[in-house]
Amino acid sequence: MRDTFVKTLIGLAEKDKDIELITGDLGFGVLKPFWEKLPDQFTNAGIAEQNMTTVAAGMALEGKKVFTYSIGNFPTLRCLEQIRNDCAYHHANVNIVCVGGGFVYGSLGMSHHATEDIAVMRSLPGVTVVCPGDLVEAAEATKAIVEYPGTCYLRLGRGGEKQVHTELSDFRIGKAIRIKQGEKIAVFSTGAILDDVTDAVVELEKNGISVEQYSFPTVKPLDQDVVLECSKRFDKIFTVEEHNITGGFGSAVAEVMAENPVKARLVRIGINDEYCTIVGSQKYLRDQYGFSADKLVKRILHEVDNG
């Protein structure tokens, strides 16, 4: 996913000299194509995320379209006030790119797990939160946020994600993407957990559960139309995110459902408000915390059977 992002950004930046990429000294083996091809649009700000973020704001106020790049929580939590005061409040065209949303860097430990970032970024007025689900969504999201006004947060996986979509001709910020129609339940997900969710949906269908599946590449602004429409049609809606269920994507869906007359009951699946203390790969940790494809199938079947 990160390579798709870089490749897409290079294509855009070759045509638009106002596009700038600033890294917080990360991207070994990833950003090289950018800095080799477009050295005058690239800056390594060193291991100094606070400065990087406000430098980006300053450049954006001078007309640049700036991407800041780092991993895990470094481009967000480490410099949260810089995002709030300097980027978002000034309506600066700064696009904050996080590589490693969720458990991508699972084995590296808790410091490297980005598991509250959606909640925190979503709470900032003026920040658009985009979490692409596969490589096609990542490419389309990158194109979309360059011209999208104000500050955006782009939460990426790392590499090896499956391509779920063949193509997306009408990708728009704020619009969910329907992957399949169904009759019994609706399953929503955001971000790279889409591959496990898609596998789970196939399995659920084999068990006779007809699922309507959506990917939400944008968490903010949320596609309320899809949420409300599904809330009326289905008895149950499941949200899946590689993130804390407190404040994240499931919470965003819950906010819409709570304030409208709906018949569906919501089940939020994600990390249950705890820090991950287990060491392991992304695949392993997804399973341990209950959102691998297998665990999703079991959980959803259990919820469906137990009304």
Next chain:
Amino acid sequence: MNSKELAWKIRRHGIEMTHLSHGSHIGAVLSVADIMGVLYADILRYDVNDEKAGWRDRVILSKGHAGAAIYAALAEVGFFDVDELKTHYANGSRLSGHVSHKLPGIEFSTGSLGHGLSAAAGMALAAKKNHMTHRVFAILGDGECDEGSVWEAALFANHFKLNNLIAIIDHNKMQSLDYCEKTLKLESLKDKWKSFGWKALEIDGHDHDQIRKAINSSDVDGPMVIIADTVKGKGISFMENDILWHYRFPHDGWEYDCAVNELHKCKPEGVADIYTPDGITDPCLPGEDADIGNDHTMSAGYHPTMFRS
């Protein structure tokens, strides 16, 4: 208007604004007044009728708590009506205590310390990439240099040779609770900046000729910092070097009356005071119990045992 006249007006507005609003930070407004006066009278290129002109010099008052000083300067040079200064802190006002970019002439909102130099560095880098020749100024407090992000920006500006960036430090030697040296030792501040690769000058921050000369000597190779030696509360004797006036506002009575009259004693000829044209003719004077010359610093009453040998 020359720089002396503008600096005087900044001080007079500062007293009136904090008096009316019960606002804080008059000490910092007074210490930075001469720097702001020189910048807006003699140095900066701007057009009040075209506030976003690409060629304008950019200014960020990173020590945003001294917002009244830049508001007063901008109003006096014509960015907005001087009358609006009276709305400082008021309900529905544009003049927040800390600097707001919702006002014409303000480039960047501040108030959380340690952000302004990075924003100025970003603007300076963009100017270089855009082949533009304007300069970017960031005015910092000395206490603000406690913030680690200042030093991130210092590394960055030196590394990218931002010779269109000038930082001015209002070095009044005091911060929120105490003297800087009794809070987190900063000296030698000049050596620190030099060791970060900056051209560093030390000047008298109330001497307008020295301020002009220093700004006009900016290096050709990289960023420059001017450490402006100032006095917190400069110009009002009972406020000078007293940390009380970091937060206290000039109250009705002797505090306001004496502050106004002290300013009138050194009013440049021909400058009009729109609030009290002739000063205050029958001023209240401080009584014997007036809080003048007392030590309000934290260290005056803080004696932890861990430092005893």
